[in-house]
Amino acid sequence: MGNSEAEMEEDETEWRSSFVDSAPLSPAAASGPSLYKTSGPTSAHRVILHFDLDCFYAQVEMIRNPALREVPLGIQQKYIIVTCNYVAREQGLTKLMSVTDAKEKCPQLVLVKGEDLTHYREMSYKVTELLMSHCPLVERLGFDENFIDITEMVDRRLTQTPDSDNFSVKGHIYSHVTSDYPRLAIGSHIAAELREAIHSKLGLTGCAGIAPNKLLAKLVCGTFKPNQQTTLLPQNHGDIMGSLSSLRKVPGVGHQTAKRLQALGLVSIQNLQLFPLNDLAREFGGPSAQRLKNLAMGVDDSPVTPTGAPQSLSDEDSFKKISSAKDVLEKIQQLLSSLVERMNKDGRQPQTFRLTIRRYSATNKWFSRESRQCPIPNHVGQKITSGDSDDAVVQLVQLAMKLFHKMVDSRAAFHLTLMNVCFSNLQSRGAAVSGKGSITSFFTHGTSPGKAPICSSQSQVNACSAEAALHGSRRKQSSVVADEDPPLQSGCSTARTNPEETGNTVTRRLPSNFDPDVFEHLPQDIQKELLSPAYVNSIPSTSISSLSPTAELDPSYRVATANHHRPVVPSASLLAEEGRLSLPRSPDCKFPGNVDPEVFSELPPDVQKELMSEWKQQKSVLKTSSSMKPGRSLMTKDRKAAGKGGQTNSLLKYFKPS
């Protein structure tokens, strides 16, 4: 059934820009053709959005107390300012700054305690819910970010609105080069509509990035910072990767990975792009090596996995010192009381309990936490769900203390700086869990559901906004494409954009190709490759970049783009020009831009295929049919989405208004 529709030929289309930031989202409907399809296993060209709310905690506090909008505001957790509003940022504050430093920079700074995440968590789920009401494929990342796969929405609009007016990109375009990519353009309209919906219904502003995969969408999202959106066109994929100042900036490359890469002499994106896969695999193992290389090239086929209800609920507190059993017990009790209440509201029954501690150790080695976990006896779990909280807490505290003694010998001195309690393995009622037996359907002896069905079947719920996102049944896909989807209206009103000049520019560009210092640290074979004629010839040297004056010949549409400063184009990166694809080895094969054929050839065939398709992206006039392999190899991922049987009901708790 209609799966990858893939090819639409993108013919030329024009577009103009508009700065209007808003447009009403229309009523309707969660989409959803077939339930659960994540837009193809790896659909050839997806349209992915990344949403990032502006200084989220600060926004929530400003909504709760509007007077805070006018003052420099910082959200404090213990001794740290975790985020702050833009008034405070103008005075030089940044995230994760210590309270002392912050007060020093900004004496009038107003602080609000932010250790209790309740309000933030609630607002966070409202945002996710709102997004889900328009498209089911929403994946949360932390409390303030969401990925959304709008491929199907885009395709639906494409087929139903011939109106070329839709093809103008809304908001910024990364690197102001014009082009014609109606699917991304439509994606930008959807992004603008979703942002407007979030603003009008929840009062929150944020940024959006529109790109063909999660990596790129996330990276481009932050290009224009407060309350704006940016679309990344295919010809700039290499630019945005090349603009990253270090590997650490790549989402997925954390501190440890960056250190290991550095040990291999790799510090820049380009270093990693050119590093032989085999050598990388020696250090990281095959799959991780491949993943890393792909990330460096801007390739990311990971699906947007609907997050659903959380898989665990935890509560923690850090402190200077706890060193007596009594204090431990009181802290555990305090943490459990609030956690049990949250768990009760969730409605699911946890099967596992975990206690985590962090011990003080002068020799800065702290970081590490220790934990012990155990099953939760059924009768205890039931007390949680049934609302018999006090009793549940009493029992759980006993459990917790046993776990505690497995880690700490309380006869000796100890010094804790953090405690965490966590419920996991959360079980919904009424759900059939697939798979290997066990887990009881609740038919089996005992445990009658007895009481409040947390929600049998689906449905009911609704409550105002959006009828419940996921439950979905509503409208099947029926035959060919659909019908209602939000028409976009023109609207717009009051929107204001303030671009905000940051002048920060792009960090460094290596002018002509590479930095000699870096170069000399490269392994010899890499140096050789870099100097080979094939590589050198492919470098445009100073890269005039493609800022063509854009002489569009279209009368009624202009480029406009509203903006000045643009990210610049790195000289050495991939892309540009579509080549003909045939396989690497043949002498006449042409690679885009500066891709080193030898490196390319080390990639597995299916990865090569993906790269090729990213490079050519669309508009291949002559489609060489061909080398499609229907079945993907067993590369990565998948199947985690499968499980989850039971989440449908309790999920709703997180998505209800109040």
Added chain:
DNA sequence: CCGGGGTTGT
């Protein structure tokens, strides 16, 4: 340098 959360992979 680590706040109060979360997820996935080993």
Added chain:
DNA sequence: ACAACCC
């Protein structure tokens, strides 16, 4: 159970 990653 822990380590890594994300915010």
